[in-house]
Amino acid sequence: MSTSRKDIHNSDVPKLCQSCEVRHKGMCGALNANELVDFAKHTRVVKVSAGDVLLQEQGSIRAYANVMRGVLKLTKTMADGRQQIVGLQFAPDFVGRLHQDESPVRVEACSGVEVCSITRNALRKMLEKNPALETKLLHQALREVDQGREWMLALGRKTAREKVASFLMMMVRQIDPFSRGNAATAFDLPLTRAEMGDFLGLTIGTVSRELTRLRRVGVIRISSHRHIDVLNLEALRQSAG
Amino acid sequence: MSTSRKDIHNSDVPKLCQSCEVRHKGMCGALNANELVDFAKHTRVVKVSAGDVLLQEQGSIRAYANVMRGVLKLTKTMADGRQQIVGLQFAPDFVGRLHQDESPVRVEACSGVEVCSITRNALRKMLEKNPALETKLLHQALREVDQGREWMLALGRKTAREKVASFLMMMVRQIDPFSRGNAATAFDLPLTRAEMGDFLGLTIGTVSRELTRLRRVGVIRISSHRHIDVLNLEALRQSAG
DNA sequence: CGGAATTTTGAATATCGTCAAAGTGAGTGG
DNA sequence: CCACTCACTTTGACGATATTCAAAATTCCG
Structure with missing residues (x-):
């Protein structure tokens, strides 16, 4: 041994x-x-x-x-x-x-x-x-x-659109801390829409609307509400402000 | 000696x-x-x-x-x-x-x-x-x-009115950490209106409006923009949500 | 398959931001 | 000591963004 x-x-x-x-x-x-x-x-x-x-x-x-x-x-x-x-x-x-x-x-x-x-x-x-x-x-x-301070900036100064994009970027980094270049990523959201709202200082409706918008402009794909494919990481990063 | x-x-x-x-x-x-x-x-x-x-x-x-x-x-x-x-x-x-x-x-x-x-x-x-x-x-x-977390609650979920009142309560506590009962307090704001806005996630205009409102309803008195007399601490606490 | 929970979407509204003008006060120099 | 200037603050009118409330759609799970 x-x-x-x-x-x-x-x-x-x-x-x-x-x-x-x-x-x-x-x-x-x-x-x-x-x-x-x-x-x-x-x-x-x-x-x-x-x-x-x-x-x-x-x-x-x-x-x-x-x-x-x-x-x-x-x-x-x-x-x-x-x-x-x-x-x-x-x-x-x-x-x-x-x-x-x-x-x-x-x-x-x-x-x-x-x-x-x-x-x-x-x-x-x-x-x-x-x-x-x-x-x-x-x-x-x-x-x-x-x-906490990073989020205070988001809560105090970012628009709903930027908040939602920032949250998705945070999830991407949680998976891959170096989130390099434009590598496509996929993950499951750990939070419900209501929880995302509670996190972002938004209502459930606004969260849903902004996710829909990111989907419509081709930045992400959404499967069965929880699963997110990031199709354009650079655009998502831009959207996050 | x-x-x-x-x-x-x-x-x-x-x-x-x-x-x-x-x-x-x-x-x-x-x-x-x-x-x-x-x-x-x-x-x-x-x-x-x-x-x-x-x-x-x-x-x-x-x-x-x-x-x-x-x-x-x-x-x-x-x-x-x-x-x-x-x-x-x-x-x-x-x-x-x-x-x-x-x-x-x-x-x-x-x-x-x-x-x-x-x-x-x-x-x-x-x-x-x-x-x-x-x-x-x-x-x-x-x-x-x-x-930081206390402020995240304010930034994410409080109204402009509540944010401004919360900030004043924070100043009161900074002077007198036990801010007991309804003892009147006075202090000088360490921040300009613009800085208060940057702190509260508001614009300078909204900060000014809400301070004016607190003054008009008799909760505070304002002397030369910077000096605040808290006339009704309990009402201020209520306003802070 | 069916019912509950969650999510999406829509229309009307409220809150706060934007932009601009007027007011106030502190500091400077005459 | 006063007047002037500059920075800051207040206030107003209007507009944009996000909320509210409600209904329809989707997904989940037994």
Whole structure:
């Protein structure tokens, strides 16, 4: 049996983690085998389905998590029911507000989702022992700040047309972060029209109209509402402003 | 000469820091006297006036800073000139994007501003030595995430009226974080009408109209354009949605 | 195949933007 | 101290964009 140079303790990595596709990309990338073993004692995989709520807005935070599969939406709601999606999370994002007892947002699954959940206390202890973990979380927080600001520009200054195109561009980048040149791409929308509206600060009608328009001018093709083929990536990029 | 119990090394605190009003509140609160001495070797106070740019959008980051006095605006601009303010920074906020070579936003003074500037390298070394510093910066990053999301709700879902009222409420909280009951408050706006528009995703005309309306219904008083007296805090809170 | 949920589309309306003109205030120099 | 200038703000009339409300069409799923 061959043992690789650095992964001499690889057999010590918990089974749970060995099968985790995003183990090296997320927060856990900062942990070595021994730390993973320690960590895994306090984690468990939780499966939720579309519509299930992981954290309530202003609800207490009992556990944190890492997304392993699927899409989560973070929403804020006004007293009269108006809603805004303020973030989307994909694997391997960290879920939950650190250093705060209440979640400032509602966290809800947009699709079938698997997360790797860890208790508050276990994470706190791990953070105390392992500064590299905190560095990872700082990195994610800074990325979220950047993403949030990118969307503030869209919400405040872009037209409905540009908002919808920007959202599609965001989906393209989610698939292929380097979205080079004019390579055609296809993907399934993780959100309903209503959710797209909640994300873009638009109504469902306006979202639908602008998608129809992008379809009519030949920028995209739409199959069965959810599936998008990008026929002209450059034109889509232009439309995004 | 009396030396207090814990601050036995107080005389070692750099003069620069001794006179810093926000020394304990910002990032530097994580440093002891010796560390401050070390730190202060690489810092200098920089004074800038309204309109001066500390960081360009996509410009290289040569130094970080802490706000000591005044207000900074963080903006993003589209190719055709449309602009959005994506954040405001006050003392003792940390300025600059960590772990990234280019600033994702333009940082510009809204008023006379003093910052305590530190070189990239000096901060990096300090962070390596002092995990508590990173914890402080993580805290600020998380606060900025929360603030950004709060504004996304306003930008995406609030009416012009609610946006303007929300902005005034934000100013009230900036003065008095607990903005209790119905205590009247007064303050000077740190932004011009145009800047308020860029912040709220509105035009200057709409901002002015909504301020006039709040004045006419007796919620606020306006003196010489910049000074606001809040006459009815509860009504303002209602107007903010 | 049938019913529910979602999406598309249409017509009328409201909100906010655009453009332009008038008003106000701060700073400067006489 | 006053008048002048310039930048900023207010206000108005009109128009464009997105919303609202409602109905028709499509897709999903049992």
